[in-house]
Amino acid sequence: MFLKTTFVLLAVAFAAAEGTQSGVPIPLNSPVALTKVDGTFDHHRAIVQTYNTRNKHRQNLVNLERNVGRAGFNKGVEIKAYPSSPSLDKRQGLPLADEDGSAWTGTVAIGSNAQNFTIKFDTGSSDLWVPNAHGCMGCGGHKSYDSRKSKTSQPQNGTFQIEYDDGSTVSGPIFKDTVTISGAKAINQTFSASTEISSSFRGGPFDGVLGLASQALSNLAEVRFSSHTAMPCVFNASSWKPPFVQTAFAQQAIPKNEFSLKLASHGAELLLGGTNPKLFKGAIEFHPVNASTGFWQIGGGSILQGGKAVVSGFESIVDSGTSFIFGPADQVKEFYDSIPGSQLFDEENGLYSYPCTGKTVFKVAFQWGGQAWAISPKDFNLGETLAGSGQCVGAISGVDIGLGDNVWQLGGSFMKNVYTVFSFANNAVGFAALK
Ligand SMILES: *[C@@H]1O[C@H](CO)[C@@H](O)[C@H](O)[C@H]1NC(C)=O
Numbered sequence: 001m002f003l004k005t006t007f008v009l010l011a012v013a014f015a016a017a018e019g020t021q022s023g024v025p026i027p028l029n030s031p032v033a034l035t036k037v038d039g040t041f042d043h044h045r046a047i048v049q050t051y052n053t054r055n056k057h058r059q060n061l062v063n064l065e066r067n068v069g070r071a072g073f074n075k076g077v078e079i080k081a082y083p084s085s086p087s088l089d090k091r092q093g094l095p096l097a098d099e100d101g102s103a104w105t106g107t108v109a110i111g112s113n114a115q116n117f118t119i120k121f122d123t124g125s126s127d128l129w130v131p132n133a134h135g136c137m138g139c140g141g142h143k144s145y146d147s148r149k150s151k152t153s154q155p156q157n158g159t160f161q162i163e164y165d166d167g168s169t170v171s172g173p174i175f176k177d178t179v180t181i182s183g184a185k186a187i188n189q190t191f192s193a194s195t196e197i198s199s200s201f202r203g204g205p206f207d208g209v210l211g212l213a214s215q216a217l218s219n220l221a222e223v224r225f226s227s228h229t230a231m232p233c234v235f236n237a238s239s240w241k242p243p244f245v246q247t248a249f250a251q252q253a254i255p256k257n258e259f260s261l262k263l264a265s266h267g268a269e270l271l272l273g274g275t276n277p278k279l280f281k282g283a284i285e286f287h288p289v290n291a292s293t294g295f296w297q298i299g300g301g302s303i304l305q306g307g308k309a310v311v312s313g314f315e316s317i318v319d320s321g322t323s324f325i326f327g328p329a330d331q332v333k334e335f336y337d338s339i340p341g342s343q344l345f346d347e348e349n350g351l352y353s354y355p356c357t358g359k360t361v362f363k364v365a366f367q368w369g370g371q372a373w374a375i376s377p378k379d380f381n382l383g384e385t386l387a388g389s390g391q392c393v394g395a396i397s398g399v400d401i402g403l404g405d406n407v408w409q410l411g412g413s414f415m416k417n418v419y420t421v422f423s424f425a426n427n428a429v430g431f432a433a434l435k
């Protein structure tokens with residue numbers, strides 16, 4: 001009787017939600033800006049962020065090769081040497097532990113006793129890790145997971161590991177436990193309680209990371225996927241370790257196998273299990289995801305300046321884990337060449353500046369065959385090169401982040417301008433106008 005009543009209430013809740021909001025909303029805190037309080041560009045933070053992004057994708061490709069058999073299908077993609085840590089002089093003497101700040105964070109609870117963590121939500125990776133309460137190097141100052149205090153904790157075989165060029169890692173044992181986000185509960189969710197946190201995370205405003213991309217990028221899974229569909233072709237129950245969204249959906253904790261993001265300084269929200277119509281207007285423009293890459297990647301992209309396409313026909317990966325928009329160096333150069341007065345600012349990190357006093361004479365937008373999705377001048381501007389220089393650093397960076405010759409990565413500077421829907425159910429990414 002009790003079970004039956006619960007079921008009916010759930011059904012009503014989902015039915016009532018049709019047309020209004022369905023799913024579970026999670027309020028997000030916004031990242032540290034790349035502009036300092038005095039209005040100048042935070043070069044140091046940008047370098048650390050670029051380094052972290054390149055390292056993250058290197059690990060993604062290593063995982064992809066293990067899971068799919070090759071490091072993806074993008075032209076020119078290869079697993080390169082580790083990007084070298086930014087040297088001290090370039091970082092103006094600051095330690096790397098002064099992290100990149102590019103985190104949209106929310107609260108995640110793990111275990112029967114709801115151990116709470118501040119977690120970075122990252123659509124550009126697939127695993128969940130938090131610091132371990134037992135013998136963690138570099139975890140000081142962060143919340144840590146104590147498996148002994150959770151009645152539902154189950155140790156697993158194997159080790160989780162992300163490596164960095166300075167020899168540090170984020171690594172540690174693997175567990176299964178209940179993971180709850182705003183009431184959405186995934187039972188027996190696989191994650192790592194890491195016993196080492198790389199220096200690049202030590203000073204961060206978050207304790208751990210929750211990846212929202214597909215399992216093909218996971219370091220926790222040991223499963224052979226079909227290289228065409230990214231669906232597991234060898235179903236091996238013991239190695240099938242779905243990321244949080246898939247676990248929660250399979251257990252009916254969320255109504256749909258999808259999630260949506262509104263990124264904004266105020267009112268940022270992750271919606272698990274659907275879309276929130278209060279946050280967008282008009283139709284959602286969907287684009288098929290090329291699942292073989294493991295990323296939230298869509299094809300046929302163009303970048304527009306003043307309404308005209310400057311570069312066309314590239315792949316785009318939507319990645320909430322970085323503030324920057326990264327593109328291939330030659331294509332980004334072509335883009336800045338179309339803006340009078342723009343200059344190379346930092347070649348190694350692909351940064352350009354452009355005249356930012358007086359009225360803005362250019363308009364930047366991305367397009368995938370449908371509407372042109374503009375980036376506001378405010379989100380494009382990362383701050384003046386020097387106080388009073390009249391030149392500001394642009395949010396588009398032309399640096400090789402290792403994902404291929406024709407791949408762009410759209411981070412927060414783009415995502416703040418749209419409502420983005422990530423649908424595992426339909427293998428698609430959708431954009432809608434923010435309300
Ligand atoms: C997926 O992307 C790869 C590389 O960009 C391409 O070769 C392949 O045709 C794409 N598959 C689909 C179904 O679009």
Ligand SMILES: *[C@@H]1O[C@H](CO)[C@@H](O)[C@H](O)[C@H]1NC(C)=O
Pocket residue numbers: 109113114115116
């Ligand atoms: C975690 O946060 C929730 C919600 O704020 C709270 O109810 C719970 O007591 C917290 N857990 C611990 C162990 O403090």
Ligand SMILES: *[C@@H]1O[C@H](CO)[C@@H](O)[C@H](O)[C@H]1NC(C)=O
Pocket residue numbers: 155156157238
């Ligand atoms: C770990 O591996 C051992 C030996 O292969 C196996 O017996 C055990 O069931 C595994 N444990 C888990 C939790 O998978």
Ligand SMILES: *[C@@H]1O[C@H](CO)[C@@H](O)[C@H](O)[C@H]1NC(C)=O
Pocket residue numbers: 187188251
């Ligand atoms: C979680 O794991 C435990 C122990 O293996 C098992 O008894 C239980 O059925 C699992 N629950 C779910 C929902 O998978």
Ligand SMILES: *[C@@H]1O[C@H](CO)[C@@H](O)[C@H](O)[C@H]1NC(C)=O
Pocket residue numbers: 222236237238239
């Ligand atoms: C399933 O995966 C486990 C753990 O990765 C491995 O030990 C086992 O050999 C696999 N079984 C099959 C049938 O592939």
